Amino acid sequence: NAGVTQTPKFQVLKTGQSMTLQCAQDMNHNSMYWYRQDPGMGLRLIYYSASEGTTDKGEVPNGYNVSRLNKREFSLRLESAAPSQTSVYFCASTVSGGSLYGYTFGSGTRLTVV
C-alpha cells in the first residue's frame, strides 16, 4: 500500500529555473492538495483539486501552477523558482473534501532554491 507518493524527495534549483513536483495516490481519493511547510509557519495550502478536472487556489498560490492529470496524479509546477520558495512541499489526498478522516500525506519534497 503506497498511499501518497511524491517525487523527487530532494531538489536544489537555481533562481529562475523551473521544475515540476509529482504526486500520485493509489487510494482512489477524489481530492488532492499541495502544502508548503516552513519553520514556525505550519502547513499552508498552495492549491487543491476537489475532484478530477478542477483546481483552486489555496492560501499561498503565487508563483505556482498545478495540473490534475487524472484521478491519481496532481502535479505542482514552479515556472521560475525564487529563494522564497525554498521549503518542504507536501502532497495530500482524501476521499472527498468533507471527509471525516482527514488527509493522507506523502513524505514530502525538500526544495532548496539558491
Place this chain on the structure above:
Amino acid sequence: GQQLNQSPQSMFIQEGEDVSMNCTSSSIFNTWLWYKQEPGEGPVLLIALYKAGELTSNGRLTAQFGITRKDSFLNISASIPSDVGIYFCAGLNYGGSQGNLIFGKGTKLSVKP
C-alpha cells in the same frame, strides 16, 4: 480566514512525564484532528474527534473535542523517546465545495531519555 492557535510552540520534557497541548479557534469546527510529524516524514493522523465533548484515546494518547467546538487538547501520558516530533491540530468544517482542513502551527516535542 479561520485560524488555529496551537500552544505551546515547543516542549522539552523528561522521559516518563505527561504532556499536554491544545488548540483554540475563534471559529467553530465540526471535526478536530491531531497529526504527528516525525523528522523527514509527512504528518500522520493520530486521533479524529467528531462530536463536541468527545474524549478519545489511542494508546497513551488522549484527545478531547471542546464543548464549545472551538478548542481541542491532546495529552500524552508517560512520554517515551519515540514521541519526539511535531504535533499538529487541524479543524475541519463540512459542506461547501471543499471542506478544507485548517492546521495549527504545531507543537514541537523533545523528550530527554
